[in-house]
Amino acid sequence: MSVSPVIITTWRFGLAASVRGLELLKSGSSALDAIEAAANVTELDPEVNSVGLGGLPNADGIVELDAAIMDGLTHAAGSVAGVTDIATPISIARKVMDLTPHTMLVGQNARAFALRNGFHTEELLTEKSRKAWQEWQKERSASDVSHFTSGPPILTPDNHDTIGLCALDTHGNLAAGCTTSGMAWKVPGRVGDSPIIGSGLYVDNAVGAAAGTGHGDEMMKAVVSYRVVQNMERGMTPEEACIETLRYMMAKRNPELHGNYGAALIAVRKDGLVGAAATKSGFAGPDRLWQWAVGKDDCTLHEGVYVTPTEIIPSLLT
Numbered sequence: 582m583s584v585s586p587v588i589i590t591t592w593r594f595g596l597a598a599s600v601r602g603l604e605l606l607k608s609g610s611s612a613l614d615a616i617e618a619a620a621n622v623t624e625l626d627p628e629v630n631s632v633g634l635g636g637l638p639n640a641d642g643i644v645e646l647d648a649a650i651m652d653g654l655t656h657a658a659g660s661v662a663g664v665t666d667i668a669t670p671i672s673i674a675r676k677v678m679d680l681t682p683h684t685m686l687v688g689q690n691a692r693a694f695a696l697r698n699g700f701h702t703e704e705l706l707t708e709k710s711r712k713a714w715q716e717w718q719k720e721r722s723a724s725d726v727s728h729f730t731s732g733p734p735i736l737t738p739d740n741h742d743t744i745g746l747c748a749l750d751t752h753g754n755l756a757a758g759c760t761t762s763g764m765a766w767k768v769p770g771r772v773g774d775s776p777i778i779g780s781g782l783y784v785d786n787a788v789g790a791a792a793g794t795g796h797g798d799e800m801m802k803a804v805v806s807y808r809v810v811q812n813m814e815r816g817m818t819p820e821e822a823c824i825e826t827l828r829y830m831m832a833k834r835n836p837e838l839h840g841n842y843g844a845a846l847i848a849v850r851k852d853g854l855v856g857a858a859a860t861k862s863g864f865a866g867p868d869r870l871w872q873w874a875v876g877k878d879d880c881t882l883h884e885g886v887y888v889t890p891t892e893i894i895p896s897l898l899t
């Protein structure tokens with residue numbers, strides 16, 4: 582029996598990826614292939630400044646990319662972190678999964694592995710992203726060796742985001758993916774939540790799939806995507822599962838330090854029901870409201886479902 586396919590992606594910029602993914606799913610592609618091809622659309626779009634080509638760089642002006650992919654059918658996963666000069670890290674992650682006995686490769690060796698497997702290098706900094714980095718450099722104090730202690734904030738509304746993707750194919754199989762340049766101006770070598778299986782993404786064919794975007798340094802400590810899938814296994818809807826996970830995560834954070842950070846989760850249950858939630862509406866700034874793109878019969882953008890810090894941590898109300 583054929584199942585109605587579904588794809589769900591994070592952010593407004595996920596819409597083009599969802600369109601491509603749904604097209605493939607409708608023509609019978611596996612969820613895994615659809616996720617990879619859909620993610621490639623965003624990775625290769627130079628206008629998206631937080632993923633692949635045109636992504637904002639680390640503090641040294643180098644674009645370092647993180648990505649992962651996971652197959653619900655086989656429970657196999659592949660992941661790469663800190664990859665430079667290659668625009669499509671989710672496809673390298675797929676090769677790690679398909680061609681090696683390992684799950685994760687990092688840095689220069691992930692890059693070398695990709696080159697041995699037919700990938701090519703290119704300049705990932707665009708004129709726009711180079712200028713943004715130069716502006717940040719100008720404002721930064723020369724004595725700020727840690728990149729954090731002085732100067733402009735490392736995390737601003739418009740300098741990070743991930744495309745997280747979850748899909749259900751016509752055979753009833755699920756897959757999930759994530760790809761990002763991470764936080765702009767990050768300390769070189771910093772790896773976020775996106776390539777961490779269980780944090781940036783997780784899928785269990787018997788239950789559902791989940792993926793995230795937001796402040797990865799905090800999200801990874803709550804292993805959020807794994808928790809969303811576990812919540813669905815315990816009977817919650819995808820939306821309830823995302824909300825409960827964000828509440829849990831926020832309750833564990835020190836509100837003085839982390840009360841205002843942004844995090845968002847998307848999920849698909851094995852029967853095709855979708856859901857999402859975010860810690861706040863404008864964590865990516867007033868122009869970048871939390872939205873996610875759902876591809877079912879056609880592709881539509883959705884907004885809303887906010888779990889605000891004030892709702893979770895009463896001390897913030899004062």
Ligand code: ASP
Pocket residue numbers: 741742743761762763764772773774775793794795796797798
């Ligand atoms: N989760 C990403 C990271 O921390 C950034 C984002 O999605 O906003 O690397």
